[in-house]
Amino acid sequence: MLAFVVTTILSFIIYLLLTTGSGTDIVIFNENFLRWSFGEIIIGIILSVIVGIIARKIFVNKNYRMANPIRWFGFIAYIIGPFFIGMAKANIDVAYRVITGKINPGIVKISPDLKTDLGITMLANSITLTPGTLSVDIDEDKNDLYIYWINVKKEALKKKPVDCKYICGDFPKWIRRIAE
Amino acid sequence: MLSEIVDNIVYIFLIIGVFFNLIAGIGLLRFPDVYTRLYAGIKCTTFGSIFICGSVILLGLKMWYQGSSDGTVLVIHTAGALIAILITNPTGAHAIARAAHRSGVKPVGAVVDDLEGKPARKSAPIKKGADK
Incomplete structure (x- = not known):
């Protein structure tokens, strides 16, 4: 029941955000900011109840850890801070490699020791968008990631699986704080 | 005055x-194989799209500040598009890279390949006798 309520409220909020500007029956702040017509809101309630019935088991599985606002703020801080700096570095690195053509590639294995699906998805996407690396495959039993690395360092290859700090820096710490 | 500054930031x-x-x-x-091409394509298009969407969002905020009612719609819809790009772009890259490696494309000039010879995962079993 709680899963249904959470899913319905979230889809209703998203529906309202996407259909703002449809009429002037309900107005928040002033007419230029957010406004809706009654018909749009009734349709929105019906549609979000349907979505809540269908998607409640997919959207919420087992626990409500991610309903905590502290985790949302942590996520936003992560996106603005280390993630964006990593992306900027990555793009300067790509520009350098496009111009000079120097590559020294390889596929290495790392074990970031994250347990949840959400955490490992966030880590894989972060690794793909940050410098020098592209996530290729995952070992689903142990949550190990296989990473395509465009400039393999010699000293990192002494230990297998390769240490996380060469590939993704502090990201596993941040993601453990957000998603686990 | 403010309008001109915002316009310059947008440019x-x-x-x-x-x-x-x-x-x-x-x-x-310029790059030689599928992995390096994905590497260039994914990172730079995502970063470039962040800035292009950011310029549209700034323009929408300026329109809202000047009293036009379309500004909020522009901001919210562009932010939605940006979130979708940020989630789907690396996921698609991951899918293409995995498919390429499983169909036998090896990285050009690889120093090390830990994925070489790893069996296909257990959670996706291949049906025996399905092709008869």
Whole structure:
């Protein structure tokens, strides 16, 4: 029941955000900011109840850890801070490699020791968008990631699986704080 | 005065975004194999799209500040598009890279390949006798 309520409220909020500007029956702040017509809101309630019935088991599985606002703020801080700096570095690195053509590639294995699906998805996407690396495959039993690395360092290859700090820096710490 | 400053920031954001998308295009032409091409294509198009969407969001905020009612719609819809790009772009890259490696494309000039010889995962079993 709680899963249904959470899913319905979230889809209703998203529906309202996407259909703002449809009429002037309900107005928040002033007419230029957010406004809706009654018909749009009734349709929105019906549609979000349907979505809540269908998607409640997919959207919420087992626990409500991610309903905590502290985790949302942590996520936003992560996106603005280390993630964006990593992306900027990555793009300067790509520009350098496009111009000079120097590559020294390889596929290495790392074990970031994250347990949840959400955490490992966030880590894989972060690794793909940050410098020098592209996530290729995952070992689903142990949550190990296989990473395509465009400039393999010699000293990192002494230990297998390769240490996380060469590939993704502090990201596993941040993601453990957000998603686990 | 404020309007002109915001306009200049929008131009700068557009120039940065277009520059990185151009780098992505040149990278696609210059790099030797599928992984390096994905590497160039994914990172630079995502970063460039962030700046292009950011310029549209700034323009929408300026329109809202000046009293036009379309500003909020522009901001919210562009932010939705940006979130969708940020989630789907690396996921698609991951899918293409995995498919390429499983169908036998090896990285050009690889120093090390830990994925070589790893069996296909257990959670996706291949049906025996399905092709008879």
